[in-house]
Amino acid sequence: MVQSVERALEILECIAHAGGAAHLNEIARETRLKPTTAHNILKTLHALGYVRRREKNTRYYLGDRILNLARVAGNDSGLRRTLRPALEAMAEQTGETVFVAVPSGDEVYFLDAIESLKPLKAASQEGQRTPMVGSAIGLLFLAHIPSLRRRMLGPHADRIGPSIDAEIDATAERGYALDQENYLPGLNCVAVPWIDDGEVRAGFGLSGPTRRLPLETLTELAETMSGIVARI
Amino acid sequence: MVQSVERALEILECIAHAGGAAHLNEIARETRLKPTTAHNILKTLHALGYVRRREKNTRYYLGDRILNLARVAGNDSGLRRTLRPALEAMAEQTGETVFVAVPSGDEVYFLDAIESLKPLKAASQEGQRTPMVGSAIGLLFLAHIPSLRRRMLGPHADRIGPSIDAEIDATAERGYALDQENYLPGLNCVAVPWIDDGEVRAGFGLSGPTRRLPLETLTELAETMSGIVARI
DNA sequence: ATAAAAAGTTCAGCCATATTGAACTTCGAA
DNA sequence: TTCGAAGTTCAATATGGCTGAACTTTTTAT
The missing domain is CATH 3.30.450.40 (GAF domain)
Structure with missing residues (x-):
């Protein structure tokens, strides 16, 4: 089991579970990850387009790129x-x-x-x-x-x-x-x-x-x- | 950037790109990963339900769990x-x-x-x-x-x-x-x-x-x- | 408007962890 | 049934991710 892959997907599911948007600390608490670790992974997911952010607040949102996979799945x-x-x-x-x-x-x-x-x-x-x-x-x-x-x-x-x-x-x-x-x-x-x-x-x-x-x-x-x- | 997260998502996209199913070596070639590395990540994705396999052949398929995220995204x-x-x-x-x-x-x-x-x-x-x-x-x-x-x-x-x-x-x-x-x-x-x-x-x-x-x-x-x- | 608190981000070092190649097993074509 | 290809396991190693402490930004309270 590749640890960070598991964690990344857990984070995505966590955001989904929260209705599509969540704060870093919320995610960290829920997944029992250190905020820094969660941040690292979120940064990666963000860079790749699987997670997005909005100007207004500091929340992390699920990104459209997931639909890319879903359309095929x-x-x-x-x-x-x-x-x-x-x-x-x-x-x-x-x-x-x-x-x-x-x-x-x-x-x-x-x-x-x-x-x-x-x-x-x-x-x-x-x-x-x-x-x-x-x-x-x-x-x-x-x-x-x-x-x-x-x-x-x-x-x-x-x-x-x-x-x-x-x-x-x-x-x-x-x-x-x-x-x-x-x-x-x-x-x-x-x-x-x-x-x-x-x-x-x-x-x-x-x-x-x-x-x-x-x-x-x-x-x-x-x-x-x-x-x-x-x-x- | 968390390397293995990037790789895992690249693998998923790769399977999607191939129409929803792909062989290990196909994936490894496409993503420029060593077959062993690809295998490790696929094993993780499989254990979590994001990738599935069928009895008949050795292909890796996209799993339903992705829809979990997509429904919210x-x-x-x-x-x-x-x-x-x-x-x-x-x-x-x-x-x-x-x-x-x-x-x-x-x-x-x-x-x-x-x-x-x-x-x-x-x-x-x-x-x-x-x-x-x-x-x-x-x-x-x-x-x-x-x-x-x-x-x-x-x-x-x-x-x-x-x-x-x-x-x-x-x-x-x-x-x-x-x-x-x-x-x-x-x-x-x-x-x-x-x-x-x-x-x-x-x-x-x-x-x-x-x-x-x-x-x-x-x-x-x-x-x-x-x-x-x-x-x- | 200001200050305090909370939330988020950066960084460098260390050690756990993912990667690797080699060996082995299973699968599938002939 | 055999042979080659594809997939899987394993142990050693170095890499890459995790961590905590310090810093910045955002939010809340006064």
Whole structure:
């Protein structure tokens, strides 16, 4: 492991996590680097265009050059377009709030969503991010992407939550993920994977009030959703 | 400058440049690194999720984690939506092929375009990339973004083309960029900047056959386009 | 407006760390 | 199956990055 590479990327993620802009000391604290070291790396990132600064304040911003890589690495809008019909089918057939999410580093990113039309409904989280641990959709990714699981949990899985490892195993076993009021009391979720070219590229989720979605209903919905996904 | 950070990013750009996948030796050759060094850095990038590998072959691919940063750094679709009306106005008022482009690292990226309806027209380059040097739109960015100019040309500007420095100065002076058959014989272009919050975020370009677009017409078009941009 | 505090930047020396080449293993073409 | 090419590991070494102290700039408080 090349130390400074790891640190540089940690700094970039740190700025991203702070919403795209951060102060040197903020970054240094967050990454547990000495301010001087953080400064050195930021200077490099700045010189290369991956980080920028504005006249007004002393913050460090993420630079456009990152988009250079992203445009090749993958394109969200293409993916969204591909999956939209399936999402619409799910919304129609289930009547609940449904969404598409992708693993984005150590977090889950909500790519697209359709809200239920019912008076009591789960909110769309389109454009938001959520930690991997603690949601059905995150569980889904952890269960299907071994490298992610290794990176996130490693040997000290228990620190995050007891039984988390067992939960992931159960999810992997049954193929889809369930969340019964873990993410939020009163809210239940199911999530099924979209597997393309042998790997999980995205996940479809459905959430709604517990009263409408008992365990039995959730498992039925998982079947319905899997059926739709299979036809993509 | 932290050397290994620079190298790591150069490697990522190298993979991106190769279309998203590359062999170790390819990367090592391109970046002028020893294969072992490249391997070390790639191993780090791989462990962190910025680079991935597939079972089938030994190539290194760009990983999804980069999108993590890109989602915060900026979003092309938002920008495109903002600029679309202006682009449509230009298409209507000029009748030529018009486009929106952004600086993307050391290259120009074509974000959006509307093709002329005339029988002889410039092609849309939407989604493509082009070097900074050699096009009106690139000239525009070089003239308006000092840091970019420094990075691209540095002290040895003459190596790239004679008089390139003079051309950039002239572009900066008049505010918009011109290309008379430099990019392609028979093709003329104008490009005007969109300045937001004190900095160039994108550029609007127009191109068409030389016969329809003599110098005088080009300067008039620059006025027209600037007027439209000012109203964004 | 001024001063004090906080934040950011520069620098030179030292030691940890990345680099290196050589040896080894795996992959892929013939 | 063989052979050449591509990828990976390892230990030694020198390089390059880290560090703290001193300095400058920016921000906040009075």
